Amino acid sequence: MTTTTASAQPGERTAGTSSPGAARERRRPPGRIRRIGLPYLLLLPALLLELLVHLVPMVIGIVMSFKELTQFYVRDWTLAPWNGLDNYSMSVDFDAPVGAALLHSFLVTCAFTVLSVGLCWLIGTAAAVCMQDAFRGRGLLRALFLVPYALPVYAAVITWAFMFQHDNGLVNHVLHDQLGLTDKPSFWLIGDNSFVALLVVSVWKGWPFAFLIVMAGLQNIPKELYEAAALDGAGVWQQIRRITLPSLRPVNQVLVLVLFLWTFNDFNTPFVLFGKAAPEAADLISIHIYQSSFVTWNFGAGSAMSVLLLLFLLVVTGAYLFLSSRSRPAAGSAEASRSVKASRTSEEGETADV
Amino acid sequence: MSRSPMAAPRSFLWTRRVFLTLLTGFVLLPVYVMVSSSLKPLEDVSSRFHWLPSNLTVRPYIDIWSTVPLAKYFLNSLIVAGAATVCSVVIAVFAAYAVSRYEFRGKRVFSVTVLSTQMFPGILFLLPLFLIYVNIGNTTGIALFGSRGGLILTYLTFSLPFSIWMLIGYFDSVPRDLDEAALVDGCGPLRALFRVVVPAAIPGIVAVAVYAFMTAWGEVLFASVMTNDATRTLAVGLQGYSTQNDVYWNQIMAASLVVSVPVVAGFLLLQRYLVAGLTAGAVK
Numbered sequence: 001m002t003t004t005t006a007s008a009q010p011g012e013r014t015a016g017t018s019s020p021g022a023a024r025e026r027r028r029p030p031g032r033i034r035r036i037g038l039p040y041l042l043l044l045p046a047l048l049l050e051l052l053v054h055l056v057p058m059v060i061g062i063v064m065s066f067k068e069l070t071q072f073y074v075r076d077w078t079l080a081p082w083n084g085l086d087n088y089s090m091s092v093d094f095d096a097p098v099g100a101a102l103l104h105s106f107l108v109t110c111a112f113t114v115l116s117v118g119l120c121w122l123i124g125t126a127a128a129v130c131m132q133d134a135f136r137g138r139g140l141l142r143a144l145f146l147v148p149y150a151l152p153v154y155a156a157v158i159t160w161a162f163m164f165q166h167d168n169g170l171v172n173h174v175l176h177d178q179l180g181l182t183d184k185p186s187f188w189l190i191g192d193n194s195f196v197a198l199l200v201v202s203v204w205k206g207w208p209f210a211f212l213i214v215m216a217g218l219q220n221i222p223k224e225l226y227e228a229a230a231l232d233g234a235g236v237w238q239q240i241r242r243i244t245l246p247s248l249r250p251v252n253q254v255l256v257l258v259l260f261l262w263t264f265n266d267f268n269t270p271f272v273l274f275g276k277a278a279p280e281a282a283d284l285i286s287i288h289i290y291q292s293s294f295v296t297w298n299f300g301a302g303s304a305m306s307v308l309l310l311l312f313l314l315v316v317t318g319a320y321l322f323l324s325s326r327s328r329p330a331a332g333s334a335e336a337s338r339s340v341k342a343s344r345t346s347e348e349g350e351t352a353d354v
Numbered sequence: 355m356s357r358s359p360m361a362a363p364r365s366f367l368w369t370r371r372v373f374l375t376l377l378t379g380f381v382l383l384p385v386y387v388m389v390s391s392s393l394k395p396l397e398d399v400s401s402r403f404h405w406l407p408s409n410l411t412v413r414p415y416i417d418i419w420s421t422v423p424l425a426k427y428f429l430n431s432l433i434v435a436g437a438a439t440v441c442s443v444v445i446a447v448f449a450a451y452a453v454s455r456y457e458f459r460g461k462r463v464f465s466v467t468v469l470s471t472q473m474f475p476g477i478l479f480l481l482p483l484f485l486i487y488v489n490i491g492n493t494t495g496i497a498l499f500g501s502r503g504g505l506i507l508t509y510l511t512f513s514l515p516f517s518i519w520m521l522i523g524y525f526d527s528v529p530r531d532l533d534e535a536a537l538v539d540g541c542g543p544l545r546a547l548f549r550v551v552v553p554a555a556i557p558g559i560v561a562v563a564v565y566a567f568m569t570a571w572g573e574v575l576f577a578s579v580m581t582n583d584a585t586r587t588l589a590v591g592l593q594g595y596s597t598q599n600d601v602y603w604n605q606i607m608a609a610s611l612v613v614s615v616p617v618v619a620g621f622l623l624l625q626r627y628l629v630a631g632l633t634a635g636a637v638k
Contacts, residue, residue: 104565127373145377146387146622152588156384163387168403168603212632264475293477302477
């Protein structure tokens, strides 16, 4: 046992001394002058578009949040008078109707996001792990499972809206007519049930993405780990718990963050399911802000709410990345192995040059 | 990739069987509703739901084209999503190549900025973007608002961050000696990119293209604000089947099916590339 650890050390040392390789990589063959501008030229289109469609509008949005921007100023928004932090103080005054409604919408969105992300992750991971081994029909099943992800949002969600109809929907037919679980047909798209309806649709639509990512992550787990575990007598359940799930941690870290951001910002699903005015129980924040801006024509307040939402997402994402990178000491070694790989390929490149 | 050949215990096999069966049912339920309801006459979809259609008809598939100008919306969606995909992929290839193969000042800032745009709520820049497009139109005469061009521009930036991010990972996995060798042979950097790196990264590029197309084909929010009668896409056009008096559910289902077929078919054909692309690029 001691000999194995000892023999492993030189390998680690080579990993540590790989930095000269990276330095050598910076020394470039001739044609250097032309190359200096090239990366910037290659980035230019992407940069310009990101500026035009994302960054400049975001800055304008922030500016607008300090203005009293109502329908009278839509023609030229720069003419709207400044009103300092009024839009913000109105948005966070939780005793007044506007603030209270925003807080309610925020809490609904939080609950919805936690449940939806959790369920999507759980179902996606379970399905991917179940389909890790080859069995008859696996390819077909995999294709079927990706259908909800592939379907356009509006086509899928409008079908769910039909299924949730009060008089002619499938859900009431099954629950009331066939199973007799409810005394009378329930309303699904208005009232408290709408939260459940939204959650079901969101999970149905979202879990295949988790499935896809976890499935890709599983392919990177070395087969030898399982073989070694099997030799040691570990059963399938133990292999899943001891090898599969821990190996998926880096993948899960990104996956959960992406699912969180997408779900929290989701507009399309509630918009198609409920129309412009979502029921109170399913009043997601995007819809709420849309409502505040475009229906009541108060764009200043809408912008202030959007900025608050962005700040919240920034804080959560930052905290998440900070905590998850700290609680993962393995991250450093993964980085190291990656840089080793990179420097190795560059060295091979140089030998090829010679 | 797959676990050891050791026989799995019955408990695992049964759990798997039950779970996968339930999941298949959940996934296919709306698809079944879509298909079966699209073959029913209006009276049948307006009254109590029935699992099996009693009067089969293909009438809804004929009516969908006249109730709303579906063909026009279809064409608009095809143009918008197609153009957005092509532009997005080309731009992402350039950007990812620069980040993957060159050291330059501001590289980290670029990567972080591009990725962080993923977290912006669309609602935050909807109105400013709308105002920018209107202003550009007023000052330069380039009609972006209400035009397909404006929508293409918007959609291609939606898929750009993820595409760049995934392609960086993918290009990193293409051995450098390949394009270094091409450079030594006298190729310019761009020829090395298109002759060597791009062909080696086809699965990643296909994956990115599929993603970009699906993003543009399914977007609702910007489509509902930024289009007019002439440029309306399917995402908005499908709402035309519900009128004040009647909701033509059978036609909605038929139209949903028709507009889904191109994307779902394309996706299922190319999904193995998507998995391969994700494995090499994003998930590493």
